[in-house]
Amino acid sequence: xxxxxxxxxxxxxxxxxxxxxxxxxxxxxxxxxxxxxxxxxxxxxxxxxxxxxxxxxxxxxxxxxxxxxxxxxxxxxxxxxxxxxxxxxxxxxxxxxxxxxxxxxxxxxxxxxxxxxxxxxxxxxxxxxxxxxxxxxxxxxxxxxxxxxxxxxxxxxxxxxxxxxxxxxxxxxxxxxxxxxxxxxxxxxxxxxxxxxxxxxxxxxxxxxxxxxxxxxxxxxxxxxxxxxxxxxxxxxxxxxxxxxxxxxxxxxxxxxxxxxxxxxxxxxxxxxxxxxxxxxxxxxxxxxxxxxxxxxxxxxxxxxxxxxxxxxxxxxxxxxxxxxxxxxxxxxxx
Amino acid sequence: xxxxxxxxxxxxxxxxxxxxxxxxxxxxxxxxxxxxxxxxxxxxxxxxxxxxxxxxxxxxxxxxxxxxxxxxxxxxxxxxxxxxxxxxxxxxxxxxxxxxxxxxxxxxxxxxxxxxxxxxxxxxxxxxxxxxxxxxxxxxxxxxxxxxxxxxxxxxxxxxxxxxxxxxxxxxxxxxxxxxxxxxxxxxxxxxxxxxxxxxxxxxxxxxxxxxxxxxxxxxxxxxxxxxxxxxxxxxxxxxxxxxxxxxxxxxxxxxxxxxxxxxxxxxxxxxxxxxxxxxxxxxxxxxxxxxxxxxxxxxxxxxxxxxxxxxxxxxxxxxxxxxxxxxxxxxxxxxxxxxxxxxxxxxxxxxxxxxxxxxxxxxxxxxxxxxxxxxxxxxxxxxxxxxxxxxxxxxxxxxxxxxxxxxxxxxxxxxxxxxxxxxxxxxxxxxxxxxxxxxxxxxxxxxxxxxxxxxxxxxxxxxxxxxxxxxxxxxxxxxxxxxxxxxxxxxxxxxxxxxxxxxxxxxxxxxxxxxxxxxxxxxxxxxx
Numbered sequence: 001x002x003x004x005x006x007x008x009x010x011x012x013x014x015x016x017x018x019x020x021x022x023x024x025x026x027x028x029x030x031x032x033x034x035x036x037x038x039x040x041x042x043x044x045x046x047x048x049x050x051x052x053x054x055x056x057x058x059x060x061x062x063x064x065x066x067x068x069x070x071x072x073x074x075x076x077x078x079x080x081x082x083x084x085x086x087x088x089x090x091x092x093x094x095x096x097x098x099x100x101x102x103x104x105x106x107x108x109x110x111x112x113x114x115x116x117x118x119x120x121x122x123x124x125x126x127x128x129x130x131x132x133x134x135x136x137x138x139x140x141x142x143x144x145x146x147x148x149x150x151x152x153x154x155x156x157x158x159x160x161x162x163x164x165x166x167x168x169x170x171x172x173x174x175x176x177x178x179x180x181x182x183x184x185x186x187x188x189x190x191x192x193x194x195x196x197x198x199x200x201x202x203x204x205x206x207x208x209x210x211x212x213x214x215x216x217x218x219x220x221x222x223x224x225x226x227x228x229x230x231x232x233x234x235x236x237x238x239x240x241x242x243x244x245x246x247x248x249x250x251x252x253x254x255x256x257x258x259x260x261x262x263x264x265x266x267x268x269x270x271x272x273x274x275x276x277x278x279x280x281x282x283x284x285x286x287x288x289x290x291x292x293x294x295x296x297x298x299x300x301x302x303x304x305x306x307x308x309x310x311x312x313x314x315x316x317x318x319x320x321x322x323x324x325x326x327x328x329x330x331x332x333x334x335x
Numbered sequence: 336x337x338x339x340x341x342x343x344x345x346x347x348x349x350x351x352x353x354x355x356x357x358x359x360x361x362x363x364x365x366x367x368x369x370x371x372x373x374x375x376x377x378x379x380x381x382x383x384x385x386x387x388x389x390x391x392x393x394x395x396x397x398x399x400x401x402x403x404x405x406x407x408x409x410x411x412x413x414x415x416x417x418x419x420x421x422x423x424x425x426x427x428x429x430x431x432x433x434x435x436x437x438x439x440x441x442x443x444x445x446x447x448x449x450x451x452x453x454x455x456x457x458x459x460x461x462x463x464x465x466x467x468x469x470x471x472x473x474x475x476x477x478x479x480x481x482x483x484x485x486x487x488x489x490x491x492x493x494x495x496x497x498x499x500x501x502x503x504x505x506x507x508x509x510x511x512x513x514x515x516x517x518x519x520x521x522x523x524x525x526x527x528x529x530x531x532x533x534x535x536x537x538x539x540x541x542x543x544x545x546x547x548x549x550x551x552x553x554x555x556x557x558x559x560x561x562x563x564x565x566x567x568x569x570x571x572x573x574x575x576x577x578x579x580x581x582x583x584x585x586x587x588x589x590x591x592x593x594x595x596x597x598x599x600x601x602x603x604x605x606x607x608x609x610x611x612x613x614x615x616x617x618x619x620x621x622x623x624x625x626x627x628x629x630x631x632x633x634x635x636x637x638x639x640x641x642x643x644x645x646x647x648x649x650x651x652x653x654x655x656x657x658x659x660x661x662x663x664x665x666x667x668x669x670x671x672x673x674x675x676x677x678x679x680x681x682x683x684x685x686x687x688x689x690x691x692x693x694x695x696x697x698x699x700x701x702x703x704x705x706x707x708x709x710x711x712x713x714x715x716x717x718x719x720x721x722x723x724x725x726x727x728x729x730x731x732x733x734x735x736x737x738x739x740x741x742x743x744x745x746x747x748x749x750x751x752x753x754x755x756x757x758x759x760x761x762x763x764x765x766x767x768x769x770x771x772x773x774x775x776x777x778x779x780x781x782x783x784x785x786x787x788x789x790x791x792x793x794x795x796x797x798x799x800x801x802x803x804x805x806x807x808x809x810x811x812x813x814x815x816x817x818x819x820x821x822x823x824x825x826x827x828x829x830x831x832x833x834x835x836x837x838x839x840x841x842x843x844x845x846x847x848x849x850x851x852x853x854x855x856x857x858x859x860x861x862x863x864x
Contacts, residue, residue, distance in 0.1 A: 213439070
């Protein structure tokens with residue numbers, strides 16, 4: 001018994017001592033979501049790339065369980081937060097994030113970016129984007145629907161999986177997508193989708209796993225999701241269904257916290273991140289489009305991805321004022 | 336007059352701990368309210384509807400799980416076959432396997448392209464559809480998790496029936512049914528209220544399974560509403576109100592269960608004399624076992640088969656995997672040890688008490704973690720750590736260990752409580768007349784009898800923290816991650832093969848712990864004698 005106690009204590013001290021090291025170099029602490037900081041995400045490569053050019057600095061990622069979780073964490077921590085930056089909010093929650101007053105201006109010139117629409121945001125720097133889309137497996141779905149209305153008209157055993165808009169950004173994205181496309185008819189569209197919704201999951205990853213396991217015919221994901229299967233698995237069967245009414249885009253953004261004592265270094269990081277050097281890491285790690293034109297550095301598989309002709313948008317103010325009501329409308333319709 | 340030995344120290348220690356746990360819960364709620372400031376909470380959910388739906392679901396889960404658990408424990412207690420330890424280990428592993436892993440295992444058996452549907456299509460030319468979603472899906476998943484756990488706990492009670500009683504029973508020529516009535520039922524009865532309360536609370540507060548298999552917002556729990564209040568609306572006052580509702584309902588269940596007098600169980604070593612039931616009963620036992628194996632073990636076996644394929648070598652080749660595995664082991668071992676200390680202190684104190692009220696009150700804090708929504712507890716811990724002036728990164732290992740110990744505590748007390756009660760009641764007089772001190776009572780009487788149960792309890796606590804995703808999610812960082820967190824991250828990065836491999840490895844570790852630890856401690860306890 002005594003032996004195992006001292007062993008446990010040793011493990012404890014070993015673990016808690018680790019983060020205290022290396023305080024003498026300027027350190028950029030960045031909050032992000034799990035997938036971004038994982039072994040397979042862009043985090044590690046981004047630190048490596050930036051640490052090589054910043055002239056002796058260190059990048060320290062702290063992952064929360066979701067992108068909205070990073071925002072909640074700095075809201076809770078207020079001025080005492082360790083975070084210098086948040087990487088991984090999106091345009092659907094940017095309005096709310098701005099309203100907290102926690103973010104500083106980035107001061108960068110972002111006029112050269114390659115995005116659907118012009119970027120004028122003073123606080124948030126975009127770092128990747130993709131359109132929300134339902135993905136399907138061409139081996140099992142020969143004629144994918146070409147609009148929400150075609151989807152609704154399909155037999156009831158054609159099943160889709162979507163995410164809860166209260167916990168997952170794509171879930172919220174779908175609510176905005178349908179609202180932007182159908183306005184006052186949104187509740188009607190949700191009611192029509194209801195029989196096709198196999199389940200509403202908490203995270204994107206749960207939905208996507210259900211889809212890959214063949215439980216559902218389509219999952220709400222991104223137009224760029226097929227690139228992962230093509231590049232990493234050599235599998236050409238996964239496609240995104242393009243809808244005639246247009247698609248809503250998710251633009252992921254990063255912002256500097258007002259409370260940070262590393263404003264200059266944080267700006268340097270964002271400028272580098274939004275440059276071709278930082279951006280070429282994104283496509284094959286986060287599986288989204290870069291926000292600059294990478295030419296030859298973008299994997300050719302991305303160029304083969306069909307893209308929607310029409311991008312639907314809603315303003316930050318509109319989303320901030322109405323998203324709670326729109327989510328309620330969706331929940332009421334599918335309940 | 337009570338025949339219990341006087342143990343004021345044990346009682347004082349238990350009271351102190353109970354008060355400390357209650358204080359911690361209050362501090363957690365207070366920290367959230369303090370962070371909420373004066374925000375007006377206008378909750379957007381229909382609490383009455385949520386409580387009603389959740390209660391129906393949890394009630395059904397509890398009834399089904401206890402029934403299935405008793406039948407399975409009965410079959411496993413009688414049957415001897417090669418691979419029995421592995422099957423018992425698998426069943427025991429269900430409760431601590433992350434909900435997501437079980438849900439996906441379940442789908443690979445019962446889902447649209449699952450084994451059952453494929454077999455049905457091949458044999459009969461039609462598919463059974465999708466029985467794994469909606470209320471039936473939730474119940475199926477819950478009964479797999481909780482029924483198997485109930486079976487494991489009840490099996491331990493049946494295995495502990497002293498051989499002398501069995502010999503007497505056998506010489507009287509009891510029928511299989513008479514044996515259940517006279518020997519098995521009294522042995523299991525004492526564990527049922529506590530077990531039932533745990534299962535009810537687990538189902539009442541279930542979160543990922545309800546969201547994944549429930550089909551949509553129609554099947555929701557309070558826990559989901561609380562999650563959305565915290566996450567989507569950042570309505571902390573509303574979250575605390577919802578949490579108070581949940582705590583009130585759960586406390587009612589807990590008080591009912593802890594007020595039940597435990598039935599004295601005679602204890603003995605589990606050397607098994609073979610009891611030959613008649614052919615009819617044996618047939619039924621095999622039937623129960625086969626059905627249960629299809630229901631319980633196949634989903635877990637499919638997790639193993641999926642996971643030990645393509646992703647495994649890639650995962651094993653990563654330094655991050657080994658570091659996460661080491662972290663998981665360290666956290667698991669530390670929190671199991673802490674759980675043992677807490678559970679022993681609480682159970683010993685409770686067993687030494689004669690008064691019913693005191694026993695009820697001492698039983699309650701055990702369930703703290705099940706009553707308080709996980710999202711509230713982890714948020715509260717997070718805020719407390721900050722209020723105390725630590726960076727979450729530094730406090731993370733300690734918080735995760737404490738939270739995981741609290742998580743395992745109800746299971747630990749359900750495992751150790753009834754046998755310790757039984758010792759105090761059946762051997763109290765003897766202990767008094769011999770004038771044994773508290774420590775002599777523990778080392779000479781209780782520990783030797785409890786060896787296997789302590790091993791089982793350590794396995795439970797170790798595996799709970801091995802599978803935890805709720806606490807680590809808020810405290811994990813790039814440098815501090817456990818295997819479940821790594822699995823979750825792999826899923827989030829399209830790496831479902833890697834996630835499957837990590838899930839399978841977690842399951843293997845769990846089974847090893849469940850088969851190995853009780854044996855180890857039985858040996859240690861034997862040596863102590």
